[in-house]
Amino acid sequence: MQTITITIPDDRLHKLQETANSFGVSLEALLLAGAENLIAPPEASFQKAMEYVLKKNAVLYQKLA
Template identity: 45%
Template sequence: MASITLDLSDTQFQKLQDLAVAHGIELEILLKASIEDWLNSQKSEFVDAANYVLTKNAELYQRLA
């Protein structure tokens, strides 16, 4: 498993700790879940954009085929 190191301000770190405590989970778990959600949303946004382009240009693609 890979690991990274981030430099956070004291304020950012405290906000993350407070959020983890509010959810009753460890900070590392909160960060992993947040990163996973972000990565999944990026994939979803790409798929949505690709589907929009394909639908919008379907007639053009048919003529070019």
């Protein structure tokens, strides 16, 4: 496993730390989970469910737009 270093403004660091604390995880675990969410493809079942809901409610979404 590699280690990286990033520069982040203090206010953002504090916000990230508060978020990690609210989830009961370390800052490192929160950042790793966020990175994994960015690079992991959505599961096929989720993709199918999303497409079904969007298709089923297309008329409603158009009316609300």
